Amino acid sequence: MTNVTQQRVLHTEIPGPRSLELQQRKVAAVSAGVGTGLPVYVERAGGGILVDVDGNQLIDFGSGIAVTTVGNAAPRVVERVQQQVADFTHTCFMVTPYEEYLDVCDALNELTPGDHEKRSALFNSGAEAVENAVKVARHVTGRQAVVAFDHGYHGRTNLTMALTAKNMPYKHKFGPFAGEVYRAPMSYPFRWPGGPADCAKESFDVFVQQVHTQVGEENLAAVILEPIQGEGGFIVPAPGFVRQVADWCREHGILFIADEVQTGFCRTGDWFASEHEGVVPDLITTAKGMAGGLPLAGVTGRADIMDAIHGGGLGGTYGGNPVACAAALGAIETMRSENLCGRAREVEALFLPRLRALAERFPQIGDIRGRGAMLAIELVRGAGDLTPNAELTAAVNRECHAQGLVTLTCGTYGNVFRFLPPLASSDELLSEGLDVFEAAFAKAVG
Incomplete structure (x- = not known):
């Protein structure tokens, strides 16, 4: 205690x-x-x-x-971090790997939605995870376009600023931003013009029509969505909207990316907010609550997708740092046991x-x-x-x-x-x- x-x-x-x-x-x-x-x-x-x-x-x-x-x-986080700091603080997983990285990936593969075979890669921040998820989606599909939503927030790097909807303070005078990023209206029951009762159907219809006319399904690599939007105002989409979008993506060979950086790891009453409607994302990004206060992020996805990337295409000097991995293992143990x-x-x-x-x-x-x-x-x-x-x-x-x-x-x-x-x-x-x-x-x- x-x-x-x-x-x-x-x-x-x-x-x-x-x-x-x-x-x-x-x-x-x-x-x-x-x-x-x-x-x-x-x-x-x-x-x-x-x-x-x-x-x-x-x-x-x-x-x-x-x-x-x-x-x-948290006691389990502190204990594991102290032990790891005493053992070693860094080697770079891409140079000489270590078991803690594997343990975190095993946990992500087990805990994220879906019982299919998965693979994970670790990074430092939510923005970095989102950026790598988009990289994976573009590589695997051979397409370039990405659709994000009004009120969405995905980070402060150049690509994730392009995905983020709000100008001030996140984007103001920082452009030009990465291209081939498009925005669709969010299912926002409180402010939907037709009222909350019809929000799910109407917002999905608008989404489909807008993507078809402005992007073209055959050009779209991925749709990225926060199951509950974070910085944009904790907007909970109308029931059924997230599932409709995920199903539509699957129908058209488009990858559905769930940005669970803020919603993940027990925050919404499930391990991940996607579970609330039984949605299984192709790719899921995590960070924030995963490591009890230390910087760690992940991208988890279907094994065929994540393994399609060439060796060396994913990574980073600090990604999956052993101390941060130790913290994550302590945090996950706490989430489970308590x-x-x-x-x-x-x-x-x-x-x-x-x-x-x-x-x-x-x-x-x-x-x-x-x-x-x-x-x-x-x-x-x-x-x-x-x-x-x-x-x-x-x-x-x-x-x-x-x-x-x-x-x-x-x-x-x-x-x-x-x-x-x-x-x-x-x-x-x-x-x-x-x-x-x-x-x-x-x-x-x-």
């Missing part, structure tokens, strides 16, 4: 004086392009609590953007009644959505006015931070609150965090 007490403690204003000193150093030393949502400098962390340099203990509702799913400094898929569903059951009750009080909450411990509310102007309310979202976020609750916003319009607590958080800690959030919301609304 962690030695950090699982309770919120505020000794100073947030941020405190020592954090403010360090923030001045940050301004002087770090590129202004690297932003900081909450300039509180963390000294220790454990479970669902972050301890800052001023001794404040903050409740974590962000998990480092869905990374510390098993909790910060049934964190079940825990994510318990988090959903705790959060949803509280969020629904808050929505009854405040018409500015236009939508509540998500699954498991990946939940969100979308803020609007009020009843009957679905204009995105980014100003209120920012005000609530500031008040949460001031009261020692680490919260995250997202969404194309900057009007979505997302809840990503570590699954190691106790019900008591989560309930206290929700108390803080509700009070912050009421204060911001006035």
Whole structure:
């Protein structure tokens, strides 16, 4: 167990004086392009609590953007990392390999959807995994075009910026971007023009028509989709949409890539969000929650696809670093032994009644959505006015931070609150965090 007490403690204003000193150093030393949502400098962390340099203990509702799913400094992760660091820190798997890389690939091949034979390759970040999945798809199909979706987020490299929908801050003035990337409307029930009831059928019909006319099925290598969109606003597609897209891809010899970088590893109540509708992707990208806080990513796919790449075509100096692999093995062991898929569903059951009750009080909450411990509310102007309310979202976020609750916003319009607590958080800690959030919301609304 962690030695950090699982309770919120505020000794100073947030941020405190020592954090403010360090923030001045940050301004002087770090590129202004690297932003900081909450300039509180963390000294220790454990479970669902972050301890800052001023001794404040903050409740974590962000998990480092869905990374510390098993909790910060999870004991099995720490133990395996410490042992691996003592054994060796790097050789480069492409030079002299090691068993830990194989263990992680075995786990990915076993855990990802589908009982077919699979192969995996390891990388450093979600963006790198996505980029390599697209490389594989283009190589195997002999086609070039890739379709992504409105509100999608896939990374910050040149190719993944092209796949990402939102301009600011991810793409602004960073072009030109990689070519042969096309965008289709997302199945977005809350904002679908025909209403949520017809969203699945209508959005799929629009997708098929748009791809046929603007790209051509015979030119399309892959469709990439987040089963629940992340940065774009935790948009949950209408039921059946993801399966329809996957089936359509299979019919036309197009590879279906599930970007599960944020949704994977128990976050949504399943090991992977694709499982919710029984979808088996051709390729699946993973990162974030896989390694308990260390940088590791993977691409897993059908054996015939992954083995079609020439030797040396995939890899990288740090990809599948042994220390990161050790962390992943500790994290996966934790997820299995503590049934964190079940825990994510318990988090959903705790959060949803509280969020629904808050929505009854405040018409500015236009939508509540998500699954498991990946939940969100979308803020609007009020009843009957679905204009995105980014100003209120920012005000609530500031008040949460001031009261020692680490919260995250997202969404194309900057009007979505997302809840990503570590699954190691106790019900008591989560309930206290929700108390803080509700009070912050009421204060911001006035």
